[in-house]
């Protein structure tokens with residue numbers, strides 16, 4: 001019987017800790033405000049943007065929401081980002097991904113002031129992570145580290161297999177696990193012996209975007225399984241990249257979907273927003 005890693009509970013704990021900290025900073029005259037830009041009306045993105053706004057309100061920081069139509073041009077979006085970069089009262093900026101196909105996501109991310117890049121996607125922040133310097137760390141990988149630590153799951157010396165190499169999860173996740181002294185294997189669509197590699201994992205982190213792809217035959221008895229995937233069926237029922245019912249009996253600990261990694265993304269975004277209060281003069 002696997003230990004259920006309860007991201008919903010831990011994210012609530014973190015938001016309560018941040019709520020108290022924000023109150024202290026505000027007493028010292030410090031403020032923070034998060035600007036969230038959504039282009040188009042992807043239903044899942046609208047849920048996440050709403051959750052981010054609610055989290056800002058809960059911890060006591062400002063939130064400015066910009067809902068732009070799908071046909072917004074890249075130039076118009078870049079102009080808005082430039083405006084927000086220049087606004088002193090805006091301490092964090094994020095552009096909800098994915099963007100419409102006519103936009104270059106990398107170019108848009110590079111336009112955000114790295115000091116306001118609370119998603120941790122800007123090359124300057126990613127570079128800082130690579131060389132072990134200070135910078136914003138992307139929220140989902142940071143949330144997974146927090147889940148492991150707050151569940152007293154040992155990372156140092158463990159073999160961690162990351163399935164997927166995206167810029168917003170897989171790659172930063174590998175770097176964070178390395179920073180925690182895990183031995184890290186990153187797999188991807190060109191990995192030929194995926195099942196054999198996954199079965200070697202003490203900690204298996206799955207972020208491939210394939211519904212319930214990881215089944216019991218990919219998992220070593222007693223492994224810790226972290227599911228980053230999120231899929232909705234026609235009845236709006238959520239599932240992950242891991243076949244939970246099959247894998248749970250094998251694992252020593254596992255994250256559910258929903259209620260695992262997802263809420264931690266929001267909590268760690270709030271932490272990055274509060275970080276701007278800790279380091280402003």
Ligand SMILES: Nc1nc2c(c(=O)[nH]1)N[C@@H](CN(C=O)c1ccc(C(=O)N[C@@H](CCC(=O)O)C(=O)O)cc1)CN2
Nearest residue numbers: 047048094095096097098119139258259260262263265
């Ligand atoms: N600019 C960004 N875009 C995207 C990010 C990101 O970190 N920055 N990550 C994902 C989406 N994401 C945040 O934006 C995100 C995904 C899931 C959840 C979450 O709380 N999931 C819940 C279920 C919520 C629901 O009812 O659907 C759960 O798993 O329990 C929060 C944020 C891609 N885009």
